[in-house]
Amino acid sequence: MLEHLPALQVVVPLAAAPLIVLLRRPRVAWLLASAAALFAFVAALVLAAEVASTGAISYHLGSWPPPWGIEYRVDALSAFVLVLVAGVGAVVMPYAWRSIPAELPRDQHYLFYALQCLCLAGLLGMTITGDAFNVFVFMEVASLSMYVLIALGRDRRALLAAYQYLILGTIGATFYVIGVGLLYLLTGTLNIADLAQRLPELAGSRPALAALAFITVGVSLKLALFPLHLWLPNAYAYAPSVVTAFLAATATKVSVYVLLRFYFGVFGARQVVESLPVTGILIGLSVVAIVTASLVALWQADFKRLLAYSSVAQIGYITLGIGIANESGLTATVLHLFNHGVTKGALFLLVGGIALRAGGAGFEQLRGLGRAMPLTSLGITLAGLSLIGVPGTAGFISKWYLVLGALQAGQWWLAALVVATSLIAVAYVWRFVEAAYLSAPDERSAPAGEAPRVMLIASWLAVGACFWFGIDTAYTVEGARRAALFMLGGLP
């Protein structure tokens, strides 16, 4: 049983989905989906512990040895991402218990849970697989379920957001397959480890460069790197609350992981960092993403949309670490992937509570919220501190390493930029504080009290995690550093 854990990690949520569709009853569906999510989380933790003690695990599906068969590979980097994805997947389930009945008609509940399981399975599969084409298959499993999950939103604009995401997401995935196809034509293999061995002798050949370009653009569309982020704000703003929280915390992060895997696991740091202007382009786009998206976030009239734009900016910090490309920079990337996932997850979960009680998260509905929903408001303020990067919170740790990486690379202006743009985050978090605590409540749209208890518990678990990983950094920093060393070739 234990030796098949890498396969079960993906198979259990995948198999839960059709079962849920067959059983249909909302409670049974919730129970099954929660059990699958919890199993995935425990499996991820066990795998991560095993990797930390005995090194990378290679699992051969159907006992076909790689490079012929599909290999599942759990190493320092993928174990870290697995824990994040499965953890968020497990935390949102109790939240969905109250949030989904409030947002969806009863006969659609089972569909939501089935899609949630599929999405989780797809994201976990993208992370764990060691086969480049298998990544595409899981990417599409995750994406197709995401499009539907977004389209479940109550607002009709959710449909258009889902459609736009479908078009752009499919272009992204297709670009990725084109890149993988070119690599396959060059090397005759699809196994990522095998590709890494065969590519160096072909480095610099035109098809290899074209493959790198296609994969970069395709995956950047999926991870919403500026200027390919246009699908993200609407998708996040109009999707059901649970979906937004889950997607914001995991979907773009797994795409960052795929990019890291290809840059450092396939093409190799030497080619990507040293002989091509990839890092320069990434730094440039990241800087523009951070500055413009933060500024745009500042002017949003809706808090959920504000957070969506803030996500685009935070993804900029993540890709900035890849651009800096030294040990601290990559540590910052992996750390921020995790810490921002937790922080944004917490924020979107809490905003879901507001949307439920006040009927929306526009700034006029937030007025006087500190009195009507004290726990929710406090949670948002505290998670907002982590978004800014105040010392003692998770956000601080990742920005610290980012600044450190920039200074080590001799790019002091990037360090200054990270600090300066955090001030914009102060401004947009302050907009919430001002509305919630310093404005008189609006009589007409006063919320009907605090969010349901299970939703609060799930949200506060995530808020607690923002501080836990800001103070006790043993797990995250150590995991991220191992992942960074692994990428730079220092660890086997």
Next chain:
Amino acid sequence: MDAFASHYTYWVTVFLMAAGLYIMIARGNLVKKLVGLGIFQTSVYLLYIAPGKLIGGTAPIVAEAYKVYSNPLPHVLILTAIVVGIATLALGLAIVVRIREAYGSIEEDDILALDAEPGKRA
């Protein structure tokens, strides 16, 4: 000229790819965009399958009489990609049907205009 002619499958691929992308960007009709998406995805099928074919090659049969065979793996990969493509297209069309029910139009400009109005009133 030989290099051009012997790589003609690539030229077809590139043409389909560019045509599909252009349709997706230039057309405002939501169904036409999906048509573009279909053409774009088809170009990838060709990219994978064409190089797998050897002239005079057979199916991969282990026997004395056959020495040259075509690589079967691209076919299998593209079977998967075709299934994914069908699922994407079906989902895209389903969403367009729902959009038409909600907005009464499938022209992007009309829909954006419809959404802009209630915002102004509120």
